[in-house]
Amino acid sequence: MADQYPFTRLDLNLLVALDALLTERSVTRAAERLSLSQPALSASLARLRAHFNDPILARSGNSYNLTPLASRLSEHTETALDAARRVFESQAEWDPSEATREFTIYGSDYSLATTGRRLASLAKERAPGVRFRFLVHNEQIVEDAVARLRIADGLLMPHGFLTDLPFTDLWTDTWVIIADEDHPGLHGEVTLDDIARLPWVFTYQSRSAFTSATRQIQQLGIEPRVETVVESFLSLPMFVAGTERLALIQAGLAEYARNTAGVRIYDPPFDATPVLNAMWWHPMHRRDPEHEWLRNLLAEAARDLQS
Incomplete structure (x- = not known):
């Protein structure tokens, strides 16, 4: 004592x-x-x-x-300080319609532009006083996810990168290839030969930061010629339009890519592994009714995106 x-x-x-x-x-x-x-x-x-x-x-x-x-x-x-705030923000009875809690969620710009955007829209209808702080993750945050999630409410990330943490499955997306709409080297479809021959712009390229589809290309025995690497899915169309580059993007962003830049959407010439999106969270939130409300609302947002 x-x-x-x-x-x-x-x-x-x-x-x-x-x-x-x-x-x-x-x-x-x-x-x-x-x-x-x-x-x-x-x-x-x-x-x-x-x-x-x-x-x-x-x-x-x-x-x-x-x-x-x-x-x-x-x-x-x-x-x-963040942990202390969470302690004193907790309420004996959780009424979303009167709540003023702020939820902090990490994710890629893809996750925030799709799942995060729909979540915020639903929350505005059900809990107008609830606030969200959406933060773009990086490699360090993902590698230190357990510690980061002690002071954040969730990390939006597909399966395949994290283990040993509770998660809430959200929605399943697929991959598409984007190229300039007037690309001189493409004729109706993208082939494996095109993938090997043409230059690429990748999102992330390191041992711990990659996408399942780019890993599949390498497993097919093809080493893509990467000209540019950007840490943003939303910026990919700008690095493709007006060039001979190809890029892989989630189908959930295809319409955005088409509207943002002059690009055309192609199906990959291989069976691309689907993107199973999830929210990962710390076990300390398991019995938190406010966090349970967040998880349920995320699940509803995911159903809207899947439909």
Whole structure:
């Protein structure tokens, strides 16, 4: 019990102050951010310095730098603050029509433009006070999914990349190939010879970031000639239009691609593995009625997209 005593004396507001100080690196700016007086925040900084036995902010000329300890704290403070917010946002009775909770969801631009967009539309009808924060994922977020999902509500990602996490299956999509509508080298269809011969623009190209369809092409013994790599499905049509490049895109974005740029849609000349979209989430949400509502609404959004 004695070991826990210093922690029981701490005020949660100190965590808020610490987050602002680490972000702004200035007592004045941190005070403005929190709408506090400068003396009030200086007092919080003094308590933090006493607790950590560290200055936190070290003067360097006319500015302040984070101490080595403060730099380490910055990696954990935002996570701790988000977790605390979640604790105090929880409600004994969940009424979506009156709720004001914010849900944070990671995903590719494809997932957010399809599933995320439909989810937000449904929520506006059922729970107008609920907010969503949609964030585009990257390789680091996917590789550290368990830790990231402790402070986020879900990660929209097809099967094949994550394991050992609960998931909610959503909808199944397929792959199509897009090319310039006046492509001089294509005649009615795309063949395996075209895939091997023509240049490509890929989304993602690394050991841990790839699509199932591009992996299949390699398994067919074809090494595509990749001219451009972009980390965005929505930008693919712009890198195809007016060029000889080919690109693979989900059928759910085909209409968008056709309307965005002058491209034509082709079926792949191989049996492309379908895209089974899912939302992955942390086990701590299993008994959370608010999160269950989110999962059910996502499932409904997926049914709308599948129909």
